[in-house]
Amino acid sequence: MTTEAGATVGSANDVVLSFIKALNEENFAEARNCVADDLKFVGVLGQRDGADAYFTDMQHMKLKYDIKRVFSDGDDVCIFYDIDMDRATIFSCGWYHVVDGKINSIRVIFDPRPLL
Structure with missing residues (x-):
């Protein structure tokens, strides 16, 4: 994959898996390098606009991801994983969209009842 500026970047799949690995290692600086500044996150319990938020x-949450299956289609990556949320481990699905080598949107769905 090549950006408009001509720089070579990894596939969407590589970017997302690097992001998850960095989160699992609590290497937030490396994880931050995988996302766009204007990241949009939508989840069951709320949404965040911007990578900093x-x-x-x-x-604070320091979630851990146990990947079960990964599906890729161009710039979209879908992952089924167990997320260790401290109070419970929740089977979840995350949809990641990558633009110019950076994740610019994340949508996560799961059954929130164990957390409520």
């Missing part, structure tokens, strides 16, 4: 929450 997203990472403020992620640094």
Whole structure:
């Protein structure tokens, strides 16, 4: 994949898996490098506009992801995973969209009842 500026970047799949790996390692600086500044996050329990807002929450929650299956289609990556949310482990699905080598949107769905 090549950006408009001509720089070579990894596939969407590579970018997303690098992002998840960095989150699991609590390497938030590396995870931040995988996302666009204007990241849009939509989840069951709310949404975040902007990478800074997203990472403020992620640094407090320190979630751990156990990937079960990955599906890719161009710039879209879908992952089924168990997310360890401290109070419960929740089977979830995340849809990641990558533009110019950076994740610019994340949508996560799961059954929130164990958390409520």
